[in-house]
Amino acid sequence: MTEPVRRAGVFALLCTLSLAVPLFGPxxxxxxxxxxxLGAFAVTDGPIFDLLAYPGDYEDGRLYGLITFVLAGxxxxxxxxxxSMPTAVFVGTVFLxxxxxxxxxxxxxxxxxxxxxxxxxxxxxTAAAAAGQAASLGLSGVPIEPAVPQILFLAxxxxxxxxxxRDVLLLYDDPVVMLSVGFLLWLLAELDPALGTLEIAVALTVTVALGYVSYALETASIAGMLTGVLLGLLTIVLGGYGWFVVLISFFAIGGLSTKFRYDQKEDLGVAEDNNGARGTGNVLGNAAVGLVAVLGYAASSATLFPVEPALFLFAFAGSVATAMSDTLSSEIGSVxxxxxxxxxxxxxxxxxxxGVTWQGEVAGFVGAGIVAVISYGLFPEVGLAGxxxxxxxxxxxxxxxxxxxATLEGSLLGNQGVNFLATLSGALVCALLVLSLAMFS
Structure with missing residues (x-):
């Protein structure tokens, strides 16, 4: 057994101690x-130090990796x-x-x-998080069976x-990962999506399959694939399959447009890196606003946020229409x-x-039209005016x-920042226009 495996095994055993909260109390x-x-501070050398130390810990002579890991827990x-964080979320996160x-x-x-x-x-x-949540609920005397759909979704x-x-950070950043996951699962638990176990399983199957296809077709990197699967899962569970179809239309058509005359784009120096495979930054730059709209829709539907849910639907559609329009404009117009x-x-x-071309502007208009047509067909509240x-x-x-x-990119903003602000503007314009139409009708 190698040193990293042994260290990880000890850390996992320490994670099991999180069950002390539901079992014995805080x-x-x-x-x-x-x-x-105290033990982590006291041990500065010897076999136990060698067992638990990350490579960077040797320079300082302290088990800072273990210390920060425990502090995050x-x-x-x-x-x-x-x-109000559920104990099951805490235990599930640490087990995960x-x-x-x-x-x-x-x-x-x-x-x-x-x-x-x-x-x-x-x-x-996923299995560990589900087991940790189930164990916590069982030790707290809470029935497990009704909570299975939420357990699976959160896990x-x-x-x-x-x-x-973990793909975009360092292995030593597990404390950051733990805190980030814990806060996300806390938020999702508060939204309490009303789906059954079968629906959650189907959503997982669909998103994972499409994520793998995107990776196999080299339209997404590993990080891009993971980001897309997570966004897809959250969109299906919190919004619905209609929302997911709108989102996946962008990923599918946008990904394929990246391959459009790729050799010619390489010759011109305008091709996407990594053979056109989109990474996390690109995916989030185009879809982060849409994700926020999905979360807002779920929160407003659960009466946690005093805003009409339909506004978030239009904000979502506006952000995806912007992402589709911009992607097609860039990928097609550039040649x-x-x-x-x-x-x-x-x-x-x-x-x-x-830089723009008239062909790119036309392609962008068509891209926005595709999102509009899909939204019109899937959501009765959209209508022709919508x-x-x-x-x-x-x-x-x-x-x-x-x-x-033309004005800020390269000096104040990077490409992903520009994409984020553009999709945000599309979302706000869409929501404000719908709100104005409702006020004057």
Missing amino acids: RVAAALAAVVL VALGLLATES IGYGNVVEQLARTRTERDVVHATVFCLVA ASGALLAALL FETPRLITTLEPVEPGTDG AVIIVAAGFIGMTVDSLLG
């Missing part, structure tokens, strides 16, 4: 945490005992990180394929977020003629931020993207 759990922390434990890491380290001894590492982590972390969501963060800077209409080199508003919002958002690219 005082005993706090005493156990204090003992572990203590922080979540305090939230579970002193606030600890046991998922063990199996991932084992997988690393057998293969160097990153996709296998991520897959193994997600599977075991899978937490595992996907953890795998994603035609000499682009012109949107602010001055002067000819510029291909790939210049803020579809027109979605097209307008998408086109305006695309234009904002070009204006930001």
